[in-house]
Amino acid sequence: MKRLFIVISVFVVLGLLLAACAPAATPAPEQPKAEQPKAEEPKAEEPKAEEPMAEPTTVTVWFHSGKGEEREVLDAQVEAFNAANADIQIDAVRLPEGSYNDQVNAAALAGDLPCLLDFDGPFLYNYAWSGYLTPIDEYVSDDLKADFLPSIIAQGTYGGRLYSLGTFDSGLAIWGNKAYLDKAGVRIPTSIDDAWDKEEFMDALAKLQALDEVEYAIDMKMNYGQGEWYTYGFAPIMQSFGGDLIDRSDYQSADGVLNGPEAVAGMEFFQSLFEDGYANASPAGDDDFYIKKTSALAWVGHWMWGPHSENLGDDLVLIPMPKLGDKAVTGMGSWNWGLTSTCENPDAAWAFLEYLVSPEEILHMTNANGAVPARKSAIAQSDLFGEGGPLNVFVQQLEGGVAVPRPVTPAYPVITASYAAAVQNIVTGADVQSELDKAVEEIDLDIEDNQGYPLPE
Numbered sequence: 001m002k003r004l005f006i007v008i009s010v011f012v013v014l015g016l017l018l019a020a021c022a023p024a025a026t027p028a029p030e031q032p033k034a035e036q037p038k039a040e041e042p043k044a045e046e047p048k049a050e051e052p053m054a055e056p057t058t059v060t061v062w063f064h065s066g067k068g069e070e071r072e073v074l075d076a077q078v079e080a081f082n083a084a085n086a087d088i089q090i091d092a093v094r095l096p097e098g099s100y101n102d103q104v105n106a107a108a109l110a111g112d113l114p115c116l117l118d119f120d121g122p123f124l125y126n127y128a129w130s131g132y133l134t135p136i137d138e139y140v141s142d143d144l145k146a147d148f149l150p151s152i153i154a155q156g157t158y159g160g161r162l163y164s165l166g167t168f169d170s171g172l173a174i175w176g177n178k179a180y181l182d183k184a185g186v187r188i189p190t191s192i193d194d195a196w197d198k199e200e201f202m203d204a205l206a207k208l209q210a211l212d213e214v215e216y217a218i219d220m221k222m223n224y225g226q227g228e229w230y231t232y233g234f235a236p237i238m239q240s241f242g243g244d245l246i247d248r249s250d251y252q253s254a255d256g257v258l259n260g261p262e263a264v265a266g267m268e269f270f271q272s273l274f275e276d277g278y279a280n281a282s283p284a285g286d287d288d289f290y291i292k293k294t295s296a297l298a299w300v301g302h303w304m305w306g307p308h309s310e311n312l313g314d315d316l317v318l319i320p321m322p323k324l325g326d327k328a329v330t331g332m333g334s335w336n337w338g339l340t341s342t343c344e345n346p347d348a349a350w351a352f353l354e355y356l357v358s359p360e361e362i363l364h365m366t367n368a369n370g371a372v373p374a375r376k377s378a379i380a381q382s383d384l385f386g387e388g389g390p391l392n393v394f395v396q397q398l399e400g401g402v403a404v405p406r407p408v409t410p411a412y413p414v415i416t417a418s419y420a421a422a423v424q425n426i427v428t429g430a431d432v433q434s435e436l437d438k439a440v441e442e443i444d445l446d447i448e449d450n451q452g453y454p455l456p457e
Helices: 002-021 068-084 100-109 121-130 142-147 150-155 178-184 198-209 228-240 261-275 302-315 346-356 359-369 376-381 392-399 412-427 432-449
Strands: 057-065 088-096 116-120 172-177 216-219 295-301 316-319 335-339
Touching (some): 057 068, 068 359, 116 121, 116 346, 121 335, 121 412, 172 392, 178 198, 198 295, 228 261, 261 412, 261 432, 302 316, 302 359, 346 359, 359 376
Parallel strands (some): 057 088, 216 295
Antiparallel strands (some): 116 335, 172 295
């Protein structure tokens, strides 16, 4: 029995092992179902290639390297404009003021003018006549034009087209040291309506010259040297006497006007200021009036407001131009902006010019350089030039017929160079008539050589 049980057990174990090793049964396959059409899955969008950023338009600008305050303001304006305009970038280049006109002419001949050009007002007419500039009438609305001082529009117009706009105008006056004027008993005019006449002006010089503190009664800024200052600063003396730089009826000759009896009388009076010891023909520097205080008066323009006011404080007074003849006369006009005829991006250049002549930016500049704001809306906001302001006399002169523009003719570069040479010789004692005759000869020869400078068609 025991053996039989063992045998049976062995067979049972073998059966179990065989069952464990057998493959599992495969289930019967299911009948395939009819395939249903699948909805198309949306394809993932392929990332778009980024379009390259357009390069900004670069506008090259030339401006004169004048007073430090003006340079600093313009640098700040360029930086602010560039930061606010990614599509337009201003590349500003400074050029020395003394050789500026020569460099403009050289660049024009080489076809290398910038897009936007800064230049002294009376040189516009030669530049426009020569084809360097393009009119800007299409950019300047009637409302914008009406907000500018008439002198700015007149300065920028040639042949009936507007070629330039400035951010400021200018003017001459007599700056005075009130402490000296009071001590000498000299009346201080405050408006163009009560300006000194020639007799009172000469009386003031004599009284001031007698003061112990005064070496020269008036500083005529001869330290500026021969150049545009001589025309801007001293032609008004001759014009007050009735002379002028050229016959303005047709701009064809200076004969009888620049060398006529009125012009000669005016320049002889000017010469007498040096001969009689009231003015210094060769000052050592710029500061006789406001630092050394060896001069009681200064014959100069708005641009000296900063140093004068800083050093004289409450003793500084501004006196309107005197009536040396039938009328008082001041110079006017200043550096302004125009688009060149070779500019490839005039719209971009205008965008920057439009920014510069906004009232806010005009005041930014004129608060620094003491110049007359070019727009009426800016003048109204100006503490310096608004009604009752310390520099309002300059506005009175521009609006009251005292200001006389420099001649509106392409011959102006020769006119100013010839006149300045005459002034230099007159100051050092040369015969006035001979010097003015020489200037007339040079001016008339230039006009003749250029066939009278006919207007471009």
